[in-house]
Amino acid sequence: MKKMKHLVLCLSLLAATGLAGAQDAGKRVVQDGIAVEPLSRARKFIPEEQLNQAAAQQYTQMMGQAQQKGVLLPPSHPEVRRLRAIAQRIIPHTPRWNELATKWEWQVNLIDSKDVNAFCMPGGRIGFFTGILTQLKLTDDEVAAVMGHEIAHALREHSREKMAKQMGTNFAARAGGALISGIFGIDPGITGTIASYGAQFIGLKFSRDEEREADLVGLDISSRAGYDPRAGIVLWRKMAALDKRAPIELLSTHPGGETRIKDMEAHMNLLLPLYARTKGTTAAKLPPYRTNVALR
Template identity: 60%
Template sequence: MRTFKHAAALLALTLCIGSAPAQQRVEQVQQGGQVVQDGIVVQPLSRTRSLAKRLISPEQVEQQASQQYVAMLSQAKEQGALYPATHPQVNRLRNIARRIIPHSTRWNADAQNWKWQVNLFNSDQVNAFCLPGGRIGFYSGIISKLHLTDDEIAAIMGHEVAHALREHGRERAGKAAATGLLARLGGAAASVLLGVDPNITGGFANAAGQLAVLKFSRDEEREADLIGLDIAARAGYDPRAGIALWRKMASLDERGAPIQLLSTHPGGEDRIAIIQDHMNVLLPVYARAKGTTVARLPAYRTTAIR
């Protein structure tokens, strides 16, 4: 069986482009050039759309993401690397997604029309992704190596979904398209992941030198952390899982285990501190979802990695 490489994260970074939503049922306050929504500072969704939208339409993005996801599933199935729908871990992921998805429209109203999918790939990579249109993928390694609780899976899923909801790939996609890269990246990613002839998929070699433009900024990571935990908390998952999760990530990274998620998602105590600073916003949301108060919430319990 082939080991999955870097394509999922690349696809998620490259293709996270969508159409503008009308914000609904949210507490939103303009603050300078930023927006404070549900107690979380975010950038307006329109900030980086112009160039990318001229170069590639939302319809083209949706079609490309759909095609790439179908190709990933097909190849993984052929290689025996796609877990069946009946597998307990697939059911677990999909049940968590069912609870999270209804709360995604707070951050992008278009999400109500997304064709959500959740699948699990048999790979030892510590990684997960969400493509445009709600196409979610987890690698089995991230569950097994980090011994994730449901709350921690929800934190990861929320984080990846948040990147798609907030269209964090648009600026990088615009830059890539401006250099002629965008049209080839989807095929390049498929070549890396699926072993397809690079002459067919678009020429990975020409794209390799441009991958730096695909990394998320620190502000985008902060948004994804906090928005992901907001979505998870509203679904009844403990936001304190975000702190436990990133400590596990750091611990595994210190042991020399390759964590693809950290290659584009910078870790460290600073991001944990930001999450802790927002517990005054996140914990009340979680407590309401559980029908209790913050004072009555039990301490968060995780499972140690071995």
């Protein structure tokens, strides 16, 4: 009888996961002029604390391996200092999109690698690869656009939602197994299970809607921090130009295209005034945006 009750609870949880995702899909709310999907109820099936612990463990392991290989750049490195200074300006504006960000243990590190990539794990653990800085010749505004984009994925809990849905699929296959017992407090092995999902953080592919959210929410927080949102448009044009010569990893997990650029352009009427305010002027009086390379 006890096992039967557990099975019923498992099937109910699985149904709830699917139902929550279905009910949330397609509904948008508008915040600061930006339409976003409400945070999915499905994500609640992955405890935030355990997810952040898994992310912290993976991040620490990744940085430890980089240090052993001599590719983790020290805090004194000029580019590390630049990244951390930009993050310090952006982070105070993150709670407006997720109040839990006030409790995150933010970290910013730079790995010496040709990879054109960056990421932000749940809990505010940010990683950049030198390739994205050198190959794209990013200005501070463009670095802020990248950083804001990656932070926005964490703020909007895109990883947590996807993992919750993947967990639901696993429940269907393993109903009555050790994982489900763990969910109901019988088996403490749930932490290890969530940690296994942690391995997917960096390579996780997001949908176009999630990328749109990350673009706009990221530019919102970077604009409030005093970085020009027009850099986001230039950034994606730079990446598209580079990708024509050699496919880059960042675009393999971030669908690109003119549609995203047009969406950013359509929101400049909201974003530019935020940036202009930090400069003590108006959007109409802002000078043209200047990058440091010629774009074709």
